[in-house]
Amino acid sequence: MRGTVAIVATMDTKGVEMAFLKERIEALGCATLVIDIGVFEPEGIRPDVSRHEIAAAAGSSIPELVAGGQKRRAFETMSEGAGRKIDELYKAGRFQAVVTAAGGTGTHLVSGALQALPIGVPKLIVTTVASRDVSSIIGSKDVTLMHAVCDIIGLNFMSKGLLATAAGAITGMIVPKPVPPADRRAIGLTSFSPLNGCAFSATTGLRGLGYEVVPFHTVGSGSMAMEALIGQGVLRGVLDLSLHEFVDWIHGGYCKSIGPDRLETAGRMEVPHVILPGGLDMAAFECTSLEGVPAHLHDRLFVKHDFRSLIRSSGEDMARIAAMVAEKANRAKRAPTFVLPCRGWSSVDAPGKPFYDPEVNQVFVSGLRSLLGKHVRVVEVDANINDEECAKVAVEEFHREFQRKP
Amino acid sequence: MRGTVAIVATMDTKGVEMAFLKERIEALGCATLVIDIGVFEPEGIRPDVSRHEIAAAAGSSIPELVAGGQKRRAFETMSEGAGRKIDELYKAGRFQAVVTAAGGTGTHLVSGALQALPIGVPKLIVTTVASRDVSSIIGSKDVTLMHAVCDIIGLNFMSKGLLATAAGAITGMIVPKPVPPADRRAIGLTSFSPLNGCAFSATTGLRGLGYEVVPFHTVGSGSMAMEALIGQGVLRGVLDLSLHEFVDWIHGGYCKSIGPDRLETAGRMEVPHVILPGGLDMAAFECTSLEGVPAHLHDRLFVKHDFRSLIRSSGEDMARIAAMVAEKANRAKRAPTFVLPCRGWSSVDAPGKPFYDPEVNQVFVSGLRSLLGKHVRVVEVDANINDEECAKVAVEEFHREFQRKP
Structure with missing residues (x-):
């Protein structure tokens, strides 16, 4: 086993696509940890970390967010919860690299959480909103952005090619990191x-x-x-x-x-x-x-x-x-x-x-x-x-x- | 052999670093094709495609660019030459993926050339200028940007970690691409x-x-x-x-x-x-x-x-x-x-x-x-x-x- 890749996405809208990504990553010899940051029922995938745990990490709950019906508030809560939970899981040694695939909303939902991870942990964002000002996505961290030219909605020959490429990239990025020489x-x-x-x-x-x-x-x-x-x-x-x-x-x-x-x-x-x-x-x-x-x-x-x-x-x-x-x-x-x-x-x-x-x-x-x-x-x-x-x-x-x- | 990765960079300033990247890529089972787009003598690496060939592809020559002494003109000529030569080499089947590592000047020098390659060919740019408006670098192509948080000048524990990660990513990105189903x-x-x-x-x-x-x-x-x-x-x-x-x-x-x-x-x-x-x-x-x-x-x-x-x-x-x-x-x-x-x-x-x-x-x-x-x-x-x-x-x-x- 080369390590564990956390797959973070809104599994209500991207479950099927993330199930394909998971399968490709596992075929390349890595384990996976599926983290659901969507608000609604996941489809086509069984998360290892549920959306309820994410909402709870921000002091809220999924029923509360659904009842509220405010998209913006749900976005902020899940973003905050994802940040806390991902940090906690990383510190507990539960994963060594993280990948997400998303459009505009999902990308911004996850990117804040990635800022909390130390430099050196592979971070790959596959996104349709890469070709623009990405300073709020990358910040000052070693984030890698893969530009999704086709949308990540459903599986077709292009989205499969994209996700297979992403699986190859994130598993390949798990390499031993040199440490500062002890004598210098x-x-x-x-x-x-x-x-x-x-x-x-x-x-x-x-x-x-x-x-x-x-x-x-x-x-x-x-x-x-x-x-x-x-x-x-x-x-x-x-x-x-x-x-x-x-x-x-x-x-x-x-x-x-x-x-x-x-x-x-x-x-x-x-x-x-x-x-x-x-x-x-x-x-x-x-x-x-x-x-x-x-x-x-x-x-x-x-x-x-x-x-x-x-x-x-x-x-x-x-x-x-x-x-x-x-x-x-x-x-x-x-x-x-x-x-x-x-x-x-x-x-x-x-x-x-x-x-x-x-x-x-x-x-x-x-x-x-x-x-x-x-x-x-x-x-x-x-x-x-x-x-x-x-x-x-x-x-x-x-x-x-x-x-x-x- | 999993395929050949073209390493494109200014080998006058990035030769030593690209030699390390080449070694890491080859250790992962890929061949390499080193393309020098610098104006001055390469250092620490032996290019497979020389800067003279790049200048010639734009109808100029290295002595002419050096004698001219105009940084901007050299930039435009090498950028144009790189675009033509990389397109020609790709069409001749000489590589299946491309990687570069650069600061601002080098990134913009190479990014134009990458726009000529078809969607589906893995394209990785390791760059210090990722956290900003990158629309002129990515355009509408499937470019992947890896944010180099440390500068790519000299080899140290951080730049080695970065380049080893890049080698893992670009070799991992060479995966079989699904084609459109024949019956649809x-x-x-x-x-x-x-x-x-x-x-x-x-x-x-x-x-x-x-x-x-x-x-x-x-x-x-x-x-x-x-x-x-x-x-x-x-x-x-x-x-x-x-x-x-x-x-x-x-x-x-x-x-x-x-x-x-x-x-x-x-x-x-x-x-x-x-x-x-x-x-x-x-x-x-x-x-x-x-x-x-x-x-x-x-x-x-x-x-x-x-x-x-x-x-x-x-x-x-x-x-x-x-x-x-x-x-x-x-x-x-x-x-x-x-x-x-x-x-x-x-x-x-x-x-x-x-x-x-x-x-x-x-x-x-x-x-x-x-x-x-x-x-x-x-x-x-x-x-x-x-x-x-x-x-x-x-x-x-x-x-x-x-x-x-x-």
């Missing part, structure tokens, strides 16, 4: 491509000092996943090379999806945290012409990138972000260290490059210095962020913090 | 949940007549996938129960992502096509309060649904959609048949329900009748769309069309 300290490093020089040098330096470096892409969800992993105790420190998500957050850019606890988990968990202002010079937008950029930014310096375009941040942006970052740093149970390069904060914010503007950057530096508590260490480096010298200082500061008893 | 005719049926009554009755009726019914969810991408499958000759007719995507398309709603050829492929392929106005009474928005709805709709009738809310369509909407639909029908090489129920077009547009408004619906009916060519058959049914009678007429009309020689 696992730490996070945030970056994005305009900081490649710095990220490469810093990673090399940190590895040389015995760290296992896990890079995270600062596209919103990536750094939020890192925050979660620090909170879980998986990562024991962070070298935050990039703050550029804050500019996107202000202007609704490509990497805007950070949550309120961005930059805060390291301080709360009292692990070493070094912060650089990488990418604060830019906001990114998914467009190739100025029309794709919000109107209030049309007077900004504009540069085409790949399928995205970049806008130069302003002094006003810098002052606002300095205040946010300083407030977080001052509130930390263990304060971060700031390393501030003086000659630009990305590959386009470098001498001779279009976004190079030390005066604007200085607004951030001055703001930060004036607002930070005296206990917060700030180190300036007379270099561009991608110069060897900057990475060297960042690594030294991180290592120094790591060796210091908090 | 495969046809498409579009619907969404407010038409469940009609969809259920119509499906039962059609199955009784020997059709293999494949339902599609009218969320934009679903019906566009159906259009593609008609174009590929997989589906031999369509019962289009739902037109509601046109209302969302006008107002930027949840199911807006239809393309210009929506409703047109059946006519072009000269297969039977019956159209009902299901869901034309509503636009759907992903929100639970009026603030989530565009301001110009704030005076409309508003109903909360699940995680979405609904707005009543107007007479103006109806006139506009009637003109669009009539123009498409008149242009078809084989004309569709319209079946128009007189007592409402969804479960909320029914006598006694909030969206019931025969006067507004009549604007569509009158507009359509005045604009359609005389050769286009229109049948009115004195029933709600979800009444048995309506489905019965729709099925009869479809079957009649199917038996008629075009």
Whole structure:
């Protein structure tokens, strides 16, 4: 037996289809645990965890939901119950992977529950509503979305093909997961491509000092996943090379999806945290012409990138972000260290490059210095962020913090 | 050997990681075909299809792209070349599934190429940019997105776990695909949940007549996938129960992502096509309060649904959609048949329900009748769309069309 796959779906409308999925998963050598999150009588399948247990987990009951007759209330109750029950079953070792197949309602009903499972547990959602904004479905978890091009209603040659493919995927995803090497300290490093020089040098330096470096892409969800992993105790420190998500957050850019606890988990968990202002010079937008950029930014310096375009941040942006970052740093149970390069904060914010503007950057530096508590260490480096010298200082500061008893 | 997996990535930046993925895929019993779409020298891996072949497929060369030094131009050329080469290799039987792992640039570089592959070929994209609007990555194809919470830069315990999971998923996805039963005719049926009554009755009726019914969810991408499958000759007719995507398309709603050829492929392929106005009474928005709805709709009738809310369509909407639909029908090489129920077009547009408004619906009916060519058959049914009678007429009309020689 390779493990147990939880099959979570509304078995009143998807019972027959889930029975087929169950059969395919079992044929591939896995056990199954069928969890019914529908409100009405299941059809064509016998659930292992009933809808009554799900409703009860949210302090309600199926008769109460049916009598109420309110679709929205039933949705919220079953969603809450599914979250609690799935978490409980996972912690009890009842399954090692989870799969669901659904349309819009079912997908959103289950996706909240999947957010509660740790990163590393295979999570597959087969859904007709994949080709759109799925940030509320995926969040910052390692969810896999399989786009169901045909609807999952009834069995036909296409839906059978889809469900057989899903069975192959979810059973295949149950693989042994490597653990952090026992002799090395696992730490996070945030970056994005305009900081490649710095990220490469810093990673090399940190590895040389015995760290296992896990890079995270600062596209919103990536750094939020890192925050979660620090909170879980998986990562024991962070070298935050990039703050550029804050500019996107202000202007609704490509990497805007950070949550309120961005930059805060390291301080709360009292692990070493070094912060650089990488990418604060830019906001990114998914467009190739100025029309794709919000109107209030049309007077900004504009540069085409790949399928995205970049806008130069302003002094006003810098002052606002300095205040946010300083407030977080001052509130930390263990304060971060700031390393501030003086000659630009990305590959386009470098001498001779279009976004190079030390005066604007200085607004951030001055703001930060004036607002930070005296206990917060700030180190300036007379270099561009991608110069060897900057990475060297960042690594030294991180290592120094790591060796210091908090 | 279970089949060959094409590994497509920029091997200048992802060579080491893709070498690990290749090793894991081969350990699971599949062969691999490594396709390099990077511009610079590959590192840590030996591609089977070189970047030179990709550039050449787009009528360019690597030295030309490097000398040009324009990132955007290189991106477009390699994207175009990858599309052509991957299509050619697939048609030559060189691989049966495809996987890529990438950040933002790489994901968009490959996703266009994957759109050219037929539905049914396993397509897995492991990406850091999954938790957002992915409509330009998934399109209307059966793409699977695995959210890479850590960045795919270098090998560490987390990236190894991610890539091992991806190897398990893509090899697992290579399963035998069922084909349409030889003795039945495969046809498409579009619907969404407010038409469940009609969809259920119509499906039962059609199955009784020997059709293999494949339902599609009218969320934009679903019906566009159906259009593609008609174009590929997989589906031999369509019962289009739902037109509601046109209302969302006008107002930027949840199911807006239809393309210009929506409703047109059946006519072009000269297969039977019956159209009902299901869901034309509503636009759907992903929100639970009026603030989530565009301001110009704030005076409309508003109903909360699940995680979405609904707005009543107007007479103006109806006139506009009637003109669009009539123009498409008149242009078809084989004309569709319209079946128009007189007592409402969804479960909320029914006598006694909030969206019931025969006067507004009549604007569509009158507009359509005045604009359609005389050769286009229109049948009115004195029933709600979800009444048995309506489905019965729709099925009869479809079957009649199917038996008629075009």
